[in-house]
Amino acid sequence: MLLMLYLIAITAEAMTGALSAGRRGMDWFGVVLIACITALGGGSVRDVLLGHYPLTWVKHPEYLILTSIAALVTIFIAPLMRHLRSLFLVLDALGLVAFTLIGCMTALDMGLSMTVAAVSGVITGVFGGILRDIFCNDIPLIFRRELYASVSFAAAWCFLLCQYAGLPVEQGTLITLFGGLLLRLLAIRFRWEMPKFVYKDGH
Template identity: 50%
Template sequence: MLLHLLYLLAIIAEAMSGALTGMQRGMDRFGLCLVGTVTALGGGTVRDVLLGHYPLVWVSHPDYMFITIGAASIAAVGARWLRKGEWLFVTVDAIGLIAFTIIGCDVAATLDVSSSIVVLAGAITGVCGGMLRDVLCNQIPLVLRRELYASIALGAGALYVALQACGVAQGPASVIVLTCGFVVRMLAVRFCWQLKVFTAADSGGAG
């Protein structure tokens, strides 16, 4: 129940975030709704296609698609106010990243795949929606250029799988991972923790 509520909160926030990014690229209302929906539901879709898990989540639950379209439309109308709450979006995005990761792990765990694939499926669910958003908006994906993000999803997925392997029930494991993942993500944003960024100079200046 907790994860489902967090999932709904996350897809709403991600849809709004995608719509705001689309506005910065000069998209029309259809484009905003498309980008918002892809941002919110893209990660789960990529995961399900890769794992052969059908029907896709938004096919079996079409209300999710209407929720994201509605959230993107609201973002388009209230963009000026929403931009002032950027920190709120960062916070909700951090919650959504971990919630998506746990849900992705749970889906993969129902299939006959190894633990490493379960962890990878969780990370894909957490980060691929944002990657698709950035590709549609013609910019380098956020996950590849800023604070720790994908690595946090991988770490959260690994912790979740490890806790369950140690006999921790799904509910307590989810709470532990949500708490730890959220704290690490917010610290990464606050202190700009990131992996080494490579520049043209690192390639020897070839050109």
């Protein structure tokens, strides 16, 4: 089931990446690259930081092909995207939580501590989007809109506490998925935001 979610998640993330590249007027090659980075970048950053080789897409090059196709399809159905916005928000929220879960599990499988597992979950969840924004020369969006990284953080700890409490992995996964999805959708609906830190100095 998590694999299924993962495939949906990388497809949805690839499509958001392709739209970002389109906003910058990139060529098709750039669109495919940004899509792959958005979908697979979070997991790659995690694996490189943890020294967890080979990376997912090196082991499963078919994921690269899937995200590339998703990017090319996006180019053609872009005019329809406007009408699918709500669907996308749900898929993106699912992806965020699924990536976070996979990041936590990867770190736990490597025998790392819970703090590192939480960080690994958040990195997997949010770094694809951060890299997308850096490559498109934007300030990363995730720190400026409704709860997003915080949902990843909450989901990571929810799963880790379920594990710590001795629940079976399947139950922890389900609880985290529903809780995380709910939190993200409520945050979008009611525009919940983290408090912002605004600092001005004489520079």
